[in-house]
Amino acid sequence: MVEAVLIDLFSLPANSQSNIQGLLHNTLEAIEKRSSIHAPCVYVMCCQRQGSERKGEQEFLLPALRSFQSLNRKLEVVCAQTTAAALYTIKQRLDEKDLSIIKVILPTLRKHLMKVYIDHLFTAVYQFDFEDLQVVSDCEKLQISEHQNEGQTLPSQDVALIQSEIQMYLESLPSLKGELTILRSSLIPGDIFLHGFTTRTGGISYIPTLSSCNLFSSSKRRDPQVVVKENLRRLANVAGFNPEAFHRVKVDHANAVCIMGKTEPDNYDGIVTNQKGVTLAAPGADCIPVLFADPVRRACGAAHSGWKGTLLGVSMATVNAMVSEYGCNVKDILVVLGPSVGPCCYKLPHESAKEFHRIDPKCVRLFDSASPYIDIRRATRILLERGGILPENIQDDSVTDQNQNITFCTACHPDKFYSHFRDGTNFGTQIGFISIKD
Template structure:
């Protein structure tokens, strides 16, 4: 990867002929003339110009490059040859995202301008600053279409892009759903995702990133595709789906009422509506009342934790739908555990005010090494995942990088494969890694380890100015004070995000940009087995 101090720009050149249109070498000459003009004028201030040539014929592209006098001495050239122009464009996007390039110029025939404008709008995010440079070629001849209507009989661009995304291989293994035994199956559909099984290739967001953020490189359609794949395994309708909009507070939205701009909790009694909470160190909590038939979800960062968002969800379930807190079941999902997260000394007071045991200055930090001992990010090499007691209060991260419960109760995590409904003891078995794009080529990203040098949050060890706190214990105590029974609170799915880089996203470990896993829950209208 080029130094981040270099000013880089990507130029994407479309050599595909428009559908039903005859082109010739003169048209390519005009495209290259536009590229040359860009290089001499608009791009002269850039340190590095990366040229991505989209074509169905690598031989024709190389000939065209040679005739245009383009060489690798003054510009870095990559020819992307495939029969699918959207696939070629997406490969170019993967490459420029790997290089962290945000400035993009796309050069095409004027007849293709509308098509590429739609593709760019769909597959770029707000991080990408793109412009189109189109070449008007009046001499183009068609086989029956005019410039105004030749797209009309072809598949809409949105559908073409969505269909293409479904063909991408799942990265880092198959999608997984980890479930808590506390929440009754059949009555409720619920679970926690991992980072495996999605299509995102950006290192710290690969691969099952499930939250769209405008400051990140994943476009909405990639997030939608990741959600679609998770929904297939999780058994929910991703088109009837609501997720928290984080403000790190205690605001709770009752689905169906006017939606606030930001909120960290959701509650509903509606059937077939999936609600979800995201996390990347913060705790995603799921709530289920099998008596009143009400569900809830909450995102509890440290601020939301001490403000009592978990308790506020229980209060809302009680006030709006008549839940008895004694009937409410709660599961806590993957989060950062004691020793791997801390707050400033003057911020510990709000934890100590809840209970002194919520501050754990002697907690042991987990591994200082993000990579496995052999330097790889192979899922098969990941250390055994932690055990946590369903009734235990917290877990610590030991020096080996695993998270151990304060009790030794066995609580195997349940993982469901997309191909078959199989219960897997994750203490002993791991999904095979998929470290290629499906055609033998290596992934554009190989995991979060490469980002440690540039991500302050990725450095090993708890910062010296921080004091460790226990988020899971704090939320447990708050829930118990709201009347939730201790035996109805499950922390077995609260594995340490920071200590398991091959399984979970973690902001504390990877810095920005980071991916998000989620916890989801719904009540199906037809009870399932």
């Protein structure tokens, strides 16, 4: 069932725009005649001419709106100077109402263009269906017709122009929820390494559970890759790294490690390098982003350690990769555990809790319950120490900076961090990042 209708009048010529009342009325009439189109919400995209006033966008459409309101539907007209701006505004309206199935009615010649915009601004969460809209110029009417021949795909230079338009628009948007904030550990020497852990502030993601500096996009969430890329650009600008030399682990909740410069595995939760200026990153939204630094051999690494990765020893696997690839001494390696779900909040089924109990009974609280509380940070520290990392070279929630804590509980601080445990499936993601300075 269609949840929303999008009418694209953006490309209508100036003479049609001036008589848009009649055009819109005819379009709405045509929608009502099509039994296949039923949706409570309708959005109309129009071009706002440069120099025109934004206020009163809907006033000149009142006759058409009144006729449509009698059909118990909601209609909103969105005027903007670019298609990217108009479509992104409509995306916000769809997300506010949690709508995902959209019928797009547009001129045939706009279809390929619109599909490129949609591919960039939306994810697989949304379903789009297209209907052709024909403008009959002699009587200034719009007709909805059957699908026309799809024809050829859009030329690459046109796709590049659309990408540039989207990027420029996103760069123009204000940051949400305050300034971009980075947490840093005093354990990692700042003269050799650039590092930090992000919080949720200072980006442009607007969906409540993703707002605002979400740094991960997937087909199951509503934040598209272009928005995450813009958040990363802003982070890189504040932190001082090159976003084009940025490598994030490909999460598999296991213990594979990628060695920068060698064949990249399909999936891996650890990554290491000794190359200067290359930024490594690990995500976390309850799972631990773990950073590794060897100031002697000048090598670094990052790992994503959830409960499965912790049990599989992903942190020591990353340490071992640094030792074998770069000749690091395990006693020189510094390890910092970033914001992650704490033992105050995190529960696992009893069968999984047994594995942590085997590492150390202190890793489990209320062990005899159906869902005991688990301390994946303590388990990570124990496994690292058993592997030869010096206790004083590990920073976690048991060892904090005098001026700033690093290993916050993500679930306990909704103003600072994302949390899958707290927010559900449409959750945002923060990262830990590290690089060797030039």
